[in-house]
Amino acid sequence: MAIKHCMISFSLVFLATVTILLAGQACAKNLCDKADYQPLCFSVIKGQTDAYSALESAITILISQSHRAKSSAGKQGDSENLDVCKESFDDAISNLEKSLNNLKSRDMAGLNINLSAALTDFATCDDTFAESSETNPIGKTDTLLSHMASNCLYLSSLIHKGHHN
Numbered sequence: 001m002a003i004k005h006c007m008i009s010f011s012l013v014f015l016a017t018v019t020i021l022l023a024g025q026a027c028a029k030n031l032c033d034k035a036d037y038q039p040l041c042f043s044v045i046k047g048q049t050d051a052y053s054a055l056e057s058a059i060t061i062l063i064s065q066s067h068r069a070k071s072s073a074g075k076q077g078d079s080e081n082l083d084v085c086k087e088s089f090d091d092a093i094s095n096l097e098k099s100l101n102n103l104k105s106r107d108m109a110g111l112n113i114n115l116s117a118a119l120t121d122f123a124t125c126d127d128t129f130a131e132s133s134e135t136n137p138i139g140k141t142d143t144l145l146s147h148m149a150s151n152c153l154y155l156s157s158l159i160h161k162g163h164h165n
Helices: 002-032 038-045 051-074 080-104 108-131 139-160
Strands: none
Touching: 002 038, 002 139, 038 051, 038 139, 051 080, 051 108, 051 139, 080 108, 080 139, 108 139
């Protein structure tokens, strides 16, 4: 009898835990539902349910990844195109840092301007290689950064719509 009671109690606790976890995932899924790059969005926000916090994390991760990209570009050798990319990554990092400040001060117009500028900075790197008909050795990284910036703009739009707890 005691074993049966323990099993029922364990089952109810397990069921409650699973329900809570799935509810959390559902909220996170809702944040990323309409993102252009959903799997990337899910992996970056890692179950966060508040658009403000998710965006803050996403921008912080994007800054870190931009520093890595700049370092990677520096290890590819010397070329004018890579120099443009490194400069573009510096510009993107600056714009993303401004975006964080905009977010914290609730300057939504400034936030969108600076996120859009960062997205343009990443495109500049790819465009430089495309214009010279050369293959971008950091093209995959650059594309990933562009996709992350696009998702940041999407998350920003959720804050405008009131998905901030």
